[in-house]
Amino acid sequence: MSEQDPDAELVARVGAQDPVAVRTLVARKLPRLLALATRMLGDRMEAEDVAQEAFVRIWKQAPRWREGEAKFDTWLHRVALNLCYDRLRGQREEPVAELPDEADPAASPDVRIENEARDARIREALSALPARQREALVLNYYQELSNVDAAALMGITVDALESLLARARRNLRTQLAGIGPGEDKS
Amino acid sequence: MTPERFHTIVEAYGADPRRWPEQERADAQAWAAAHRAEADAVLAESAAIDAWLARDQVAPPARELQRRIVESAPVRRPSWFRQHVWWSGAAIAGVGLTGGLAGALAVSFFVLTGAASSMHEPSVHESSYLTTGFGGSPDDWSDE
Numbered sequence: 370m371s372e373q374d375p376d377a378e379l380v381a382r383v384g385a386q387d388p389v390a391v392r393t394l395v396a397r398k399l400p401r402l403l404a405l406a407t408r409m410l411g412d413r414m415e416a417e418d419v420a421q422e423a424f425v426r427i428w429k430q431a432p433r434w435r436e437g438e439a440k441f442d443t444w445l446h447r448v449a450l451n452l453c454y455d456r457l458r459g460q461r462e463e464p465v466a467e468l469p470d471e472a473d474p475a476a477s478p479d480v481r482i483e484n485e486a487r488d489a490r491i492r493e494a495l496s497a498l499p500a501r502q503r504e505a506l507v508l509n510y511y512q513e514l515s516n517v518d519a520a521a522l523m524g525i526t527v528d529a530l531e532s533l534l535a536r537a538r539r540n541l542r543t544q545l546a547g548i549g550p551g552e553d554k555s
Numbered sequence: 556m557t558p559e560r561f562h563t564i565v566e567a568y569g570a571d572p573r574r575w576p577e578q579e580r581a582d583a584q585a586w587a588a589a590h591r592a593e594a595d596a597v598l599a600e601s602a603a604i605d606a607w608l609a610r611d612q613v614a615p616p617a618r619e620l621q622r623r624i625v626e627s628a629p630v631r632r633p634s635w636f637r638q639h640v641w642w643s644g645a646a647i648a649g650v651g652l653t654g655g656l657a658g659a660l661a662v663s664f665f666v667l668t669g670a671a672s673s674m675h676e677p678s679v680h681e682s683s684y685l686t687t688g689f690g691g692s693p694d695d696w697s698d699e
Contacts, residue, residue, distance in 0.1 A: 386628075386629055392625055395625050399620070400616055491608070494607075509568070511611075536569065
């Protein structure tokens, strides 16, 4: 791989048990990892468990990490997705949407209720997608991985990824038909 | 860029050209500029889904979660901490050793000073003080 891994130097320091590097890596990766797991599982508590478990894997892997075999971020996404799929298989049912985040106290009650309802609606729609469609959308849209990286991570071709993405968007359109996304008024 | 490929790109990646495949982005934008009406219809439909997707925000991780994760990592102690621990251990060992030596010195001092003073003044450990009333000399019975 000719492209340099932007995380390689930091991971090497984590492997050497540098406490500053540990804090930096957590600050850099935890928000993305938590967002990925939350959207895949639709459950905040389960997502936090996945994030913690993923970091335990990092601590074990970091001393042995070799730059050039795979990008660290790609490897981390694979670990997190495997942990998510383990839990989804354990649930044997479609994940439920998480509760809305804490309401914005500055917004009026009517606007707040309306925003919360719309937020809950998109979460339900995302949660109702077949897991592979949701995975493709989460990796490409929310995690902002390139189509090549997302396809490689999922073990499929770019054509197959595009097909999953298009079907995911069509499903969302069907589910959300007749409801405008509105503007976030909070 | 064909019309079919433009449709596929927008249906898969959305209406925002920044999300389109980098190697096709310029061609797709040029096609859209050249076929404004057809492109706008496709883009508008996809932009509505983009707006929905953008609504889904995940709250940032709580400090408590960050703390738990950081604490789960095996970390090497900083050098100042290791030195501090070393000096603390050395200090404790030093105090113990000093105490032992002082005790030994004190015992030696009392033993030596006790032996010297017994030559000039009565010792509290004189043999008469150590005997009982029944430990008198057998001469006491000689008068009988």
